[in-house]
Amino acid sequence: MKHAILILLGLCLLPASVPAQFLFRDVTDSAGIYMYGSGSDQAGSGVVVADFNNDGWDDFYLPGGQDADKIFINMHDGTFKDVTPLNVKTHEQRNDTTTRFRTNPRGGIVLDYDNDGLPDLYVVTENEDMLWHNDGNFKFSDATESAHLQNSLNQNESMSATFGDFNGDGYNDIYVGRWYNGSCAFVVDTGLVSKPMCDGFLNWFYVNNHDGTFTDRAKEYHVDCDTTKVTNIVVFFDYDRDGDLDLLIGNDNGVWMQPNRVFRNMLMETGSAVFQDATMETGLACRMSCMGIAPCDYNRDGNFDFYETSFGSDSIMTNNGSCYFTNAAKSVLPPRNGFETNGPFILTGWTTLMGDFDNDGWEDAFLVHGSLEPEIQIALGEVTDSNKIDTSFFYRNVDGHFYDVTDRALGGKYLYTKGRGAGLLDYNNDGKLDIVYGSLSTRPDPLHKASSFRLLENISTPAESTPHWLEMRFTATRTAKEAIGTIVDVWAGGIVHSRQVSTGGGFGSQNSLMQHVGLGAYSKADSIVVFWPCDKYTHRQIDRYWNVKADTILHYVEQPSSGVSAETSSRNVPLKLYPFPATTILNVVSSSSPEAKHFEIYDLLGREQMNVWSSDDTYRMPIAGLRPGNYLLRVTIDGIMQTQRFIKE
Numbered sequence: 240m241k242h243a244i245l246i247l248l249g250l251c252l253l254p255a256s257v258p259a260q261f262l263f264r265d266v267t268d269s270a271g272i273y274m275y276g277s278g279s280d281q282a283g284s285g286v287v288v289a290d291f292n293n294d295g296w297d298d299f300y301l302p303g304g305q306d307a308d309k310i311f312i313n314m315h316d317g318t319f320k321d322v323t324p325l326n327v328k329t330h331e332q333r334n335d336t337t338t339r340f341r342t343n344p345r346g347g348i349v350l351d352y353d354n355d356g357l358p359d360l361y362v363v364t365e366n367e368d369m370l371w372h373n374d375g376n377f378k379f380s381d382a383t384e385s386a387h388l389q390n391s392l393n394q395n396e397s398m399s400a401t402f403g404d405f406n407g408d409g410y411n412d413i414y415v416g417r418w419y420n421g422s423c424a425f426v427v428d429t430g431l432v433s434k435p436m437c438d439g440f441l442n443w444f445y446v447n448n449h450d451g452t453f454t455d456r457a458k459e460y461h462v463d464c465d466t467t468k469v470t471n472i473v474v475f476f477d478y479d480r481d482g483d484l485d486l487l488i489g490n491d492n493g494v495w496m497q498p499n500r501v502f503r504n505m506l507m508e509t510g511s512a513v514f515q516d517a518t519m520e521t522g523l524a525c526r527m528s529c530m531g532i533a534p535c536d537y538n539r540d541g542n543f544d545f546y547e548t549s550f551g552s553d554s555i556m557t558n559n560g561s562c563y564f565t566n567a568a569k570s571v572l573p574p575r576n577g578f579e580t581n582g583p584f585i586l587t588g589w590t591t592l593m594g595d596f597d598n599d600g601w602e603d604a605f606l607v608h609g610s611l612e613p614e615i616q617i618a619l620g621e622v623t624d625s626n627k628i629d630t631s632f633f634y635r636n637v638d639g640h641f642y643d644v645t646d647r648a649l650g651g652k653y654l655y656t657k658g659r660g661a662g663l664l665d666y667n668n669d670g671k672l673d674i675v676y677g678s679l680s681t682r683p684d685p686l687h688k689a690s691s692f693r694l695l696e697n698i699s700t701p702a703e704s705t706p707h708w709l710e711m712r713f714t715a716t717r718t719a720k721e722a723i724g725t726i727v728d729v730w731a732g733g734i735v736h737s738r739q740v741s742t743g744g745g746f747g748s749q750n751s752l753m754q755h756v757g758l759g760a761y762s763k764a765d766s767i768v769v770f771w772p773c774d775k776y777t778h779r780q781i782d783r784y785w786n787v788k789a790d791t792i793l794h795y796v797e798q799p800s801s802g803v804s805a806e807t808s809s810r811n812v813p814l815k816l817y818p819f820p821a822t823t824i825l826n827v828v829s830s831s832s833p834e835a836k837h838f839e840i841y842d843l844l845g846r847e848q849m850n851v852w853s854s855d856d857t858y859r860m861p862i863a864g865l866r867p868g869n870y871l872l873r874v875t876i877d878g879i880m881q882t883q884r885f886i887k888e
Contacts, residue, residue, distance in 0.1 A: 261596040261603065261635065261699040263649055263674065267690050270666075271318045272311060276303040276677065276691040282365065282398070283609070283679030284691065285346025285590070285660030285747020291358055291373070295712070295792075297664040297751045299675055300360060301692050302344035303330070308362075312377070317667055319694075322377040330362070330369065342366045346660055346747020350402045350411045350721060352386070353451045361413060363397035363747055368415065387452040389443060396420065396440060401743030403475035403484045403723035404715075405504060406512035407774040410447035411719040414462070414486060414743075416470035417442050439469035442488070460514050461502075462486060468497050472532050474743035477724045478521070478543055479562045481507045481869065481884040482773035484724045486514060487744075489529030489547065498524035499532075499547075507777055507884045508819075522564045525554060532744045535593035535602045536737040537571075538639040541728065543739065546604060548588025553606070561868065573634070573643045590745030592663045594672040597699045598706035598757030600734065601636035605674055607746075608632060609657030631658045631676070654678075654693070660748040665755065670708040670790060671697035672755055677748075707758040707789035711767075713740055716797045717774040724772040727754055731761040762789050771797045777883055779871070781841070816872065820886035823863040828856065829874060837875040842868065862887055 267273075276284040287300040296313040303309065307328045311319035330342050342364040349358045357373035359382075368389070372382035396418040402411045417440035442464045444457035457463035464470055472489030479485065483506035490497045501524075503517035518524045528550040535544055542558035555571055556564040592605040608631045633648035634641040645653070656678035666673050674695040709729060715722035722740050729736040738754040758764065764787040773779040780797055787793070815828035829836065838860060840849040848865060860872075865887045872883050 260644060260647055261633070261697065262647070263633075263695040264698055265649070265652070265693055266317070266696045267692070267694045269317070270694050271320070272692065272694055273690050274301050274303070274309050274311075274692045275306055276301060277305045277679075282345050283657065283659030283746075284344075284677040285363075285399070285745065285749075286662035286675045286677045286692065287347050287349055287360075287747075287749045288662035288664045288675065288751045289349035289358055289749065290752075291349070291377070293356070293358070295794075296668065297666055297753070299662060299664070300347065300349065301675075301677065302346050302362065302747065303328075304343050304345065308344055310377070313666060324378055326381065327360075327371055327379050330364075342369055344369070345398065346749075348400045348402050348413070348742055348749050350413070350742075351719075352402075352411055352413070352447065352453075354410065354720070361400055361402070363400050363415065365396050367395060368397050368400075382451070385451065387448075387454065388445065389455060398471050399473050399743055399745070399747055401473045401475045401486075401741075402721075403742070404719035404772065405475065405484045405486075405506075406446075407483070407506060407718050407772065407776075408447075408449070409717070409719055409774075410449055411721065411723075412447050413443075413445040413453065414457075414473050414475065415443040415445070416473035416488065418471065418491065419469045439464070441465065442468075442470055442473070461516070462488075462514055464488060464490075464500065468500070471529055472744060472746070474532055474534070474741060475723060476534050476543070476741050476744075477504075477726065477739060477772070478534075478558075479503070479869065480543070480726060480770070482724075482770065482777075482779040482871075483507050483512065484772065485517075487523070487532055487545075489532050491528050491530075492550075498526045499529050500524075506775075507773055507779075510777055512775070521562055523556060525556070525566075527551065527554060530587065530589045531591045531607075531746060533591040533593045533604075534739060534741055534744065537593070537602050537636060537641075539601070539734060539736065541735045541737050543737065546591050546593055548591050548606065550587045553588055571640050573641055589659050590661045590748050592661055592674060592745075592750070594663050594755060595636075595708075595757035596633075596672055596697060597635070598671070598708045598759065600706075600731075600736065600757050600759040601638070603636045604632075604634040604641060605661065606632040606634065607658035607661050607676065609659060609679060630654050649695075656691075660746045662745075662748055663750040665710060665751070665753065666694070667696070668710075668792060670710065670755075671699060673697050706760065707762055709756045709758065709764060709767075709787065709789055709791060709793065711738075711754045711756075711793045711795060712752065713754070713769070713771075714794070714796045715771055717778065717780070718772045721752060722772065722797070723752075726770040728768040728770075729756045729758075729764050730766045730768070731758050731764045758789050763787060764789065769795055769797075781871075781873070816883060816885050820888040821862060822888050823861070825860040825862050825872070825885060825887075827858045827860060827872065827874065839873040839875075840865070841871045841873065 284302045291298045298312045310323045312322045344362045344364045347362040359373045360371040362369045370382045371379040398418045400415045402413045445453035446456045469491045471491040474487045475484040483504040485504045486502040488500040501517045502514035506512040531548040533546040545556040547554040554566045557567040589607040593602045596603045630653040633645045635644045660677040662675045676693045713722040713725045725740045736756045767784040769782040771780040835854045838851050
């Protein structure tokens, strides 16, 4: 009773500009979770959320570092069961014919790499990464060697991984970000300014060979990030909404602080899945010791933004609508623990979870924090103040501005441990986003059974009304079934809520692939527009659903247009568009059929801009009336649909 009174008092003391509040309670013990994990090199553990048994309820894998790994399966009653087989639990790997050693996992990703219908597990470690093949019935076999992955190292330092079907061939590919190789020093040349000198490992880009094996093609695709790049964070994400997966890389301390990198996928533009360095043209070349990249649309304009954490001040990179990003941290983020958002910090940000925790229609933030070693803080000229508590943060989004509500979100409790990874999920399918949180432990606590990982249940219940929500899962058919890169726009009351299926972006962590949208007072979505990823033929399906009832869990499966699959059609040849970019006239060339062709132009929010018919092989589309920006041209010929992106200047 006393605890409930304290929570209510905290709610009453909220500032007038923050009328509601989300609340969490720690249910780790009651959920049956006890998991100790210890890391080295201050790395700690990530959190990997996935549905291992395909039952529609999220489970999770927790890496143990120097201790045992665990896989917890959701029992649908608020509890979890440890089903970890012995080989995964001990995570031993063969180094030669006689020696076995622990790989010290940090996190990973869950994907079906061989399309057998069972989610497999790729583990990032500080020795040899491991690929665990799901054999069914919670049994896993080590497929690292048989899949032709790099496994000849006894030191590695992988920090994060991401996956997706970058070339639209129906199979998932894997990109791995790798950290420094052990030689790193901080050289202080002016009192407060340091120039970190670190040599990094080359990153890996495993392209799927369709036969259960991969080939590392990072150098061929120019995305290996040479040894001056010390990578912390990687994420496949369609930042320009054109239908193909781009690659975002967050770098830590490299030689003279290498910036983050952006590689744009040119599949939709050229018909070939190659990467173009778009770092400078996007404005995302931040030199910030990046620890996390969290995609979001915090201001609800339909353009994807990124919340980026650092050893220092955070950044919220805001999309201006033409895929150029500027840092809006000073205007939308609060001061933190007495420090201004653009000043030096004792605290170090790691994984950030962006989600609408109170279902009011605005994406909030949970920021995992955990300081590094004191000697590093001193070397960087930071000021030590014992009054500045090292805890993770809860930020509430009110009309595109964030407010620090940490002291109330857990009823006056704090997460003081050195946090590293976290995963977003709705473990009890009640329409409220929950959190699995991972920290850097140093010793087990046999007396109090204190877990290194915590399960935080969302119990937000606003007093005035119960806000509405939608949760959506997606299964692709033209590309790999996890549908990474699928964009969904949920429209309600004239407001668009944009989400994208993605993985990676947090330290060794993966969120649920389920997409959650809070609708506030709206009891239905006026429309839901699903933009599926493009396949290798640059075909992109767009589906629309109308008047969708809220407070529902939906599962969308990609359907072939008009019952015809683009891959099986010999006439599905790429369209030729010119000029690129276009100004007043867009020439469309398609000699695949003399029959009438249906031309439709949509903006990237799925709104129709033009709708015409023509039987000409070359059709001149008048586009002078379109506003400058990115558009999708959809051409339908005899029931077969093709979609390509173009730019109007």
